[in-house]
Amino acid sequence: xxxxxxxxxxxxxxxxxxxxxxxxxxxxxxxxxxxxxxxxxxxxxxxxxxxxxxxxxxxxxxxxxxxxxxxxxxxxxxxxxxxxxxxxxxxxxxxxxxxxxxxxxxxxxxxxxxxxxxxxxxxxxxxxxxxxxxxxxxxxxxxxxxxxxxxxxxxxxxxxx
Amino acid sequence: xxxxxxxxxxxxxxxxxxxxxxxxxxxxxxxxxxxxxxxxxxxxxxxxxxxxxxxxxxxxxxxxxxxxxxxxxxxxxxxxxxxxxxxxxxxxxxxxxxxxxxxxxxxxxxxxxxxxxxxxxxxxxxxxxxxxxxxxxxxxxxxxxxxxxxxxxxxxxxxxxxxxxxxxxxxxxxxxxxxxxxxxxxxxxxxxxxxxxxxxxxxxxxxxxxxxxxxxxxxxxxxxxxxxxxxxxxxxxxxxxxxxxxxxxxxxxxxxxxxxxxxxxxxxxxxxxxxxxxxxxxxxxxxxxxxxxxxxxxxxxxxxxxxxxxxxxxxxxxxxxxxxxxxxxxxxxxxxxxxxxxxxxxxxxxxxxxxxxxxxxxxxxxxxxxxxxxxxxxxxxxxxxxxxxxxxxxxxxxxxxxxxxxxxxxxxxxxxxxxxxxxxxxxxxxxxxxxxxxxxxxxxxxxxxxxxxxxxxxxxxxxxxxxxxxxxxxxxxxxxxxxxxxxxxxxxxxxxxxxxxxxxxxxxxxxxxxxxxxxxxxxxxxxxxxxxxxxxxxxxxxxxxxxxxxxxxxxxxxxxxxxxxxxxxxxxxxxxxxxxxxxxxxxxxxxxxxxxxxxxxxxxxxxxxxxxxxxxxxxxxxxxxxxxxxxxxxxxxxxxxxxxxxxxxxxxxxxxxxxxxxxxxxxxxxxxxxxxxxxxxxxxxxxxxxxxxxxxxxxxxxxxxxxxxxxxxxxxxxxxxxxxxxxxxxxxxxxxxxxxxxxxxxxxxxxxxxxxxxxxx
Numbered sequence: 066x067x068x069x070x071x072x073x074x075x076x077x078x079x080x081x082x083x084x085x086x087x088x089x090x091x092x093x094x095x096x097x098x099x100x101x102x103x104x105x106x107x108x109x110x111x112x113x114x115x116x117x118x119x120x121x122x123x124x125x126x127x128x129x130x131x132x133x134x135x136x137x138x139x140x141x142x143x144x145x146x147x148x149x150x151x152x153x154x155x156x157x158x159x160x161x162x163x164x165x166x167x168x169x170x171x172x173x174x175x176x177x178x179x180x181x182x183x184x185x186x187x188x189x190x191x192x193x194x195x196x197x198x199x200x201x202x203x204x205x206x207x208x209x210x211x212x213x214x215x216x217x218x219x220x221x222x223x224x225x226x
Numbered sequence: 227x228x229x230x231x232x233x234x235x236x237x238x239x240x241x242x243x244x245x246x247x248x249x250x251x252x253x254x255x256x257x258x259x260x261x262x263x264x265x266x267x268x269x270x271x272x273x274x275x276x277x278x279x280x281x282x283x284x285x286x287x288x289x290x291x292x293x294x295x296x297x298x299x300x301x302x303x304x305x306x307x308x309x310x311x312x313x314x315x316x317x318x319x320x321x322x323x324x325x326x327x328x329x330x331x332x333x334x335x336x337x338x339x340x341x342x343x344x345x346x347x348x349x350x351x352x353x354x355x356x357x358x359x360x361x362x363x364x365x366x367x368x369x370x371x372x373x374x375x376x377x378x379x380x381x382x383x384x385x386x387x388x389x390x391x392x393x394x395x396x397x398x399x400x401x402x403x404x405x406x407x408x409x410x411x412x413x414x415x416x417x418x419x420x421x422x423x424x425x426x427x428x429x430x431x432x433x434x435x436x437x438x439x440x441x442x443x444x445x446x447x448x449x450x451x452x453x454x455x456x457x458x459x460x461x462x463x464x465x466x467x468x469x470x471x472x473x474x475x476x477x478x479x480x481x482x483x484x485x486x487x488x489x490x491x492x493x494x495x496x497x498x499x500x501x502x503x504x505x506x507x508x509x510x511x512x513x514x515x516x517x518x519x520x521x522x523x524x525x526x527x528x529x530x531x532x533x534x535x536x537x538x539x540x541x542x543x544x545x546x547x548x549x550x551x552x553x554x555x556x557x558x559x560x561x562x563x564x565x566x567x568x569x570x571x572x573x574x575x576x577x578x579x580x581x582x583x584x585x586x587x588x589x590x591x592x593x594x595x596x597x598x599x600x601x602x603x604x605x606x607x608x609x610x611x612x613x614x615x616x617x618x619x620x621x622x623x624x625x626x627x628x629x630x631x632x633x634x635x636x637x638x639x640x641x642x643x644x645x646x647x648x649x650x651x652x653x654x655x656x657x658x659x660x661x662x663x664x665x666x667x668x669x670x671x672x673x674x675x676x677x678x679x680x681x682x683x684x685x686x687x688x689x690x691x692x693x694x695x696x697x698x699x700x701x702x703x704x705x706x707x708x709x710x711x712x713x714x715x716x717x718x719x720x721x722x723x724x725x726x727x728x729x730x731x732x733x734x735x736x737x738x739x740x741x742x743x744x745x746x747x748x749x750x751x752x753x754x755x756x757x758x759x760x761x762x763x764x765x766x767x768x769x770x771x772x773x774x775x776x777x778x779x780x781x782x783x784x785x786x787x788x789x790x791x792x793x794x795x796x797x798x799x800x801x802x803x804x805x806x807x808x809x810x811x812x813x814x815x816x817x818x819x820x821x822x823x824x825x826x827x828x829x830x831x832x833x834x835x836x837x838x839x840x841x842x843x844x845x846x847x848x849x850x851x852x853x854x855x856x857x858x859x860x861x862x863x864x865x866x867x868x869x870x871x872x873x874x875x876x877x878x879x880x881x882x883x884x885x886x887x888x889x890x891x892x893x894x895x896x897x898x899x900x901x902x903x904x905x906x907x908x909x910x911x912x913x914x915x916x917x918x919x920x921x922x923x924x925x926x927x928x929x930x931x932x933x934x935x936x937x938x939x940x941x942x943x944x945x946x947x948x949x950x951x952x953x954x955x956x957x958x959x960x961x962x963x964x965x966x967x968x969x970x971x972x973x974x975x976x977x978x979x980x981x982x983x984x985x986x987x
Contacts, residue, residue, distance in 0.1 A: 108787040109676060111724035112773050120767075120779060120787040125434025127779050127787050129767040158767060216769050 079175065081197065083168035083204060084151055086133045090204045091164075092171060092197060093151060097209045099159060100152040101167050107145045116216040118145045118163055128152055128159040136215050138188045153209050160213065171204065173197050178206065191215060234275055235328050236419075238320070241268045245317055246489040249310055253492070256305045265313075266295040272320060283333040284323045290345040291316035297349055307496065312344050314489065422515075425475050432465075432472045433762045433781075439465045440783045443872075473662065476516070480558045480565070481509030483522040487529055491554065494533050500540055501551040502533050508558035513565045514662035520639050521567075521659060524632040528569050528655055529556060531628065536571035536653055546650065548572065560661075567657040576647035578604045584613065605645040609633040637743075638794070639663060640683040668761045668790065669739065670782065671752040674726035679761055679780055679790045680750070686742050687925060688755060692735035699736065699751065708738055708749055711924075715740065717749040718800055720791070724775070741793045750796065758849065759783060763790060775799055829947060829954075830895070831923040835881025838944065838953045844925055846957050848898035848914065852891040868916065870896070877916045880955065884920060893922050897957065917957065924948070 081092030082101070100123065107119040107130055118132040118141075130150070132142050142148055142163045150161040178195040185193075192211045197204040245268055252261050269292040276285030291313055297303040319338050326334035439462055446458050488504055495502040537543075537552035544550060555570040578601040585591045585607045596604070607613055611630040636643055641659030660666070660683065668679040669688075691697045691708060699706050699717065706717040717738060720726075738749040761780040766789075770776065777792035828844040851870075858868045858877060866877035877894065879886075886892055898914040926948045942954040 106786055108789070110770065110776075110789055111676065111726055112775060113770055117769065120789075122781050122785050122787050125430060125437060125781065127764050127767075127781065129769065160767075213769065 079173055081171045081173055081204065081206060082151065083171055084149075084162070084164040085166040085168065086137070086164050087139050088165075089137075090168070090199075090202050091133075092173070092204045092206045093153065093162075093209060094206070095170060097153040097155070098151060099154045100150075102150040102152060102161070104147050105150055105161075114216065115141065118142060121150070121161060123152060123159065123161075126159055128161045130161045130163060131212060131216055132163050133212075134163070136188065136192070136212065138186065155209055155213055162212070171197065171199075181205075188215075231279060231327070231331075234279060235324055238272055238275075238324055241271070242317055242321055242324075243485055244268075246314065247485060249314055249317070250488040250492045252305050253307060253310045259299070262295060262299045262305075266292060266299050269295055281323075281327070281333055283336070283338070284320060284327075286342060287316060287319045287323065287338050290342040291320075294345050294348050303348060309348055311496070312341075312348065314493075315341060316345060425472075428472050429476065432469050435465055436469055436762075437781055437783070437785060441785060444783075473665070476514050476662070477512040478515050478518050479510045479512055480518065480567070481506075483518050483525060484509055484556065487526065487556070490526065490530060491533055494530065498534065498539075500533070500537055502537060503551050503553045504529070504533075505553060505555045506557075507555070511558040511560060511565060513659075516663050517565075517639055517659060517661070520635060521641075521657070524635045524657075525556075525567065525569075527628050527632055528657075529554060532569050532571040532573070532653070532655075536573035536575075538574045542574070561658075564658050565661055567659070569655040569657075570652065572652040575649040575652055576605055576608070576645070577649055578647075581605065581607050588613070601647075602645070605647060608645070609643065640666075640681065663763060665760050665762055667758055668780075670756040670759050670788065671720075671737070671739065672754040672756055673720045673724070673752045676726060677756065677782070677786070677788050678720070678752075679759070679782075679788050680739060680741075680793070681777070681790065682758065684741050684743065684793045686740040686747065689738040689740060689749070690735065691738050691751075695735075697738070699738070706751065710740070710749075711926075715747060715749045717751055718796055719751045721751070721753075723796060723799065743793045743797050746797070748797070750791075750793070761788075761790070828925055828927055830925055831947065831952065832880065832893075832895070832919040833921040833923060834879070834919040835883040837881070837883075838951055839923065839947075840880060840919075840955050841926075841945075841947055841952045842895065842917075842955050842957055846897060847895050849896040850922060851894045851896055851916070853894045853916070855887050855889060855892050858886070858892075866918075868894075870914070870916070873914075875914050875916050877918050880917050880919045884918065886918060893919050895919060895922075 080095035082095055082098050084091050084093065102121075102123070105121045107121050109119040110117060113119075115135045116131055118130040118135075121128050121130055128150075130145065132145065134140065134142050145163055148163040148165065149167050151164055151167060152159055152161045178197055180195055181190050181193055183190075189205065192207055192215060193205045194208045195206050197206060245265060248261055248265050252258060252265065255261075269288050273285055273288035273292055276282070276288060294303065294309065294313060294316075298305055298309070303309065319336075319341055322336070323333055326332065326336075442458055443462060446452060446455055449455075484506055487506070491502050491504045494500075532554045533552070537554070538546070540550055540552075543552060549572075553572050555568070557570070558565060558567045560566075581604045582596040582599065585604070586593055586596050590607060590610060590613075591599075609629050609632075613630070633643055636657055636659060639659055640663075641657055644656045644658075645653065646656070647653035667682040669682055669685055671678050671680055689697050689708065689710060691699050697708060697710065699708055701707070706719060708715045708717055715738075737752050737755055739752060739755075740747060740749050759782065761782070763778040763780055765778055766773075766776050773795075775792060775795040776789045777795065778790045780788055780790055782788050829841040830844045830847060830850075832840050832842065834840050853868055853870070858866055861867055866879075867874050868877055869875075875896070880895075894916040896914055896916050942956045944951055944953050946952070
């Protein structure tokens with residue numbers, strides 16, 4: 066089942082939940098998004114890779130919190146307990162992305178999506194499938210599955226250190 | 227895959243699982259006509275459905291098997307071991323094909339013609355060509371009628387046909403099977419098939435409900451006059467009941483893990499040329515599905531071992547004057563919050579001398595240590611990796627892999643193995659495992675401002691360590707150790723281990739959690755201990771699995787997520803502690819082993835009233851508490867009560883001349899019904915009571931050799947413990963005397979119905 070169908074949009078358009086991390090607008094396909102939460106109490110997980118900010122309790126389910134900033138090669142989110150959380154569902158496991166801001170749901174025409182230029186940092190290219198050109202800004206489309214792969218890579222390197 | 231094929235697979239696999247055992251039993255009592263009929267029917271159904279679904283391969287195999295069974299049913303063929311073996315192989319073939327069908331959706335191309343030929347040969351040998359079985363058409367008609375009946379109600383004068391009319395003529399001799407079949411029918415109607423996902427989902431939802439309830443109760447506690455209090459109390463009770471019911475849905479009889487064993491033992495017997503009887507008792511004992519899955523393989527391995535190594539060859543048995551048929555007993559029963567499984571054989575027993583020699587040869591221990599070891603200690607060597615005393619390696623076992631894996635698997639789920647054995651008389655393996663892994667009691671500890679849970683099953687004791695107190699953390703180069711009862715205990719600083727940077731408020735006093743992993747004792751240093759809590763264990767996210775230090779995570783009463791620290795993982799991470807070596811390890815382990823053997827026991831030494839020191843077996847005590855004397859109330863009938871963990875706990879004085887302090891805190895030993903969680907007290911309250919003492923002195927190990935029988939009813943007797951005369955209290959009597967319900971006391975004490983009873987009676 067594709068996210069396009071889940072969002073109830075036609076095959077040529079898709080819904081994106083827009084978020085902002087380090088002032089960069091990003092879009093997450095709505096099909097993956099389970100919840101949007103305000104600031105949450107986050108318990109840290111010692112020894113966890115830097116991409117993992119901790120875990121939180123979403124109505125009795127334990128959600129692993131991913132710090133998008135560290136994954137993008139930026140500094141850690143200063144106070145994760147003050148950030149917004151976008152909870153995504155990846156194969157039945159829940160993960161939360163720490164974001165600065167959550168915006169509208171965009172309905173995007175597939176034809177306006179353009180591939181990422183090669184000059185964009187590899188961290189971004191690894192997790193994005195394209196760019197949506199809005200009137201006043203460019204929104205990067207995140208591919209949630211790849212985020213997890215990145216967190217795991219980070220996990221493995223974290224093991225070495 | 228098509229829906230009806232799926233249904234067919236589920237039904238067939240279920241039916242086949244029963245068939246194995248039916249066949250083995252049939253071999254033992256060849257004249258049981260109803261059993262033959264039942265096996266025949268199963269194969270017949272498989273065959274019939276295959277034809278309907280166009281599964282020709284499967285149909286052919288089932289048909290060949292059915293023919294043989296049909297002949298047996300007619301009395302033309304007797305179920306000799308050869309015939310049964312062929313039918314068992316036929317069932318194996320059916321299982322294989324269904325497995326292929328399940329994974330690929332196709333029957334796969336395998337050649338069963340030789341099997342079919344073998345099955346057919348039985349028909350020829352007894353005269354007559356392999357024709358369709360005579361009862362076939364009746365059977366079909368009956369099955370057909372049975373299928374149609376529910377859809378189209380029959381006129382009342384027509385009695386609905388019995389599902390098993392073909393068995394009728396045979397049954398005339400023995401009417402019981404029909405009644406049995408009918409009873410099975412009604413049981414089947416009272417159960418439904420529910421997906422495991424749904425049950426797991428239910429469990430998660432109920433856990434959430436429990437947490438929300440706890441939060442509500444917390445809020446309500448501050449508002450005594452709120453109109454919400456009464457309905458909240460009701461909600462609380464209903465939630466507890468619901469939680470218990472849901473827990474029960476996860477329970478399954480242990481027999482499910484045993485179902486394959488009769489067949490394995492039978493095949494083993496044939497292969498080794500031994501006569502083996504497997505006696506299974508307590509198959510209905512229930513335990514958590516998850517635990518069941520985890521012990522399945524270890525159990526199979528141990529039963530196999532008992533039959534292969536434990537039992538001597540038939541010739542040897544006859545020489546030793548034993549019965550020709552070797553026996554393996556498999557029993558399961560509940561004891562406290564645990565399930566105990568015993569695997570007993572009447573074989574040759576373990577040779578402690580041989581094991582000692584082998585241990586010395588392979589460098590696991592020294593001559594001197596081996597000589598000083600008790601037999602029970604020596605037996606534990608067989609649980610080490612690569613340790614096998616079997617002279618000959620058979621196809622089944624004897625390669626020295628196995629028992630260590632068994633031990634690891636059992637210890638991973640918080641279980642223990644104990645071995646008793648006598649040369650020539652056989653061996654007993656006793657496995658003790660928790661009923662469920664889903665909810666476990668845990669210690670919530672604090673370290674550098676973070677909270678962690680440590681499962682209580684791995685906690686041996688807690689020691690407060692500070693520069694001023696009796697116990698002090700000392701350093702050997704950069705390794706911390708603690709002197710504990712004249713022994714050095716290696717320590718692991720949780721703060722260091724987890725790379726925590728935050729500092730504790732008070733660094734001068736820290737706590738050491740003495741932990742046992744396998745046979746090794748070590749201490750984990752933490753800043754403080756908050757509380758004990760019953761936690762719902764949830765697995766960690768896949769991206770965290772590699773860390774190894776956490777065995778799961780959980781949500782605490784206040785809603786925060788908390789990581790569960792796994793002492794096994796700590797050992798693995800620290801690496802420097804070699805858990806599989808060292809005489810210390812064996813020593814420490816032996817205390818546990820010998821407890822069960824009735825030699826030594828851990829006793830809590832206390833001072834209560836005037837007179838001698840008193841001791842109570844430690845395993846009876848759930849917790850040690852310091853209770854504020856101001857919180858203790860005296861009821862009208864003179865009983866003492868204290869509010870403890872949301873309920874009222876009765877208190878009993880450990881000595882009649884004990885005078886409680888007028889202010890401050892009084893040490894109390896808490897006895898709790900460890901079974902309450904699982905057994906279920908309708909109100910969801912936990913039965914517990916406290917024994918008031920003056921001072922807790924120490925924990926010692928003692929032989930518990932009663933020297934003087936005491937005239938006092940509350941005292942079992944006196945013994946020399948740690949060099950001083952000590953009275954051993956009979957906690958059960960003491961608590962019972964104070965008007966507590968005997969059943970309650972019994973429930974609390976059933977963990978240890980041990981030898982302590984003997985001196986009294």
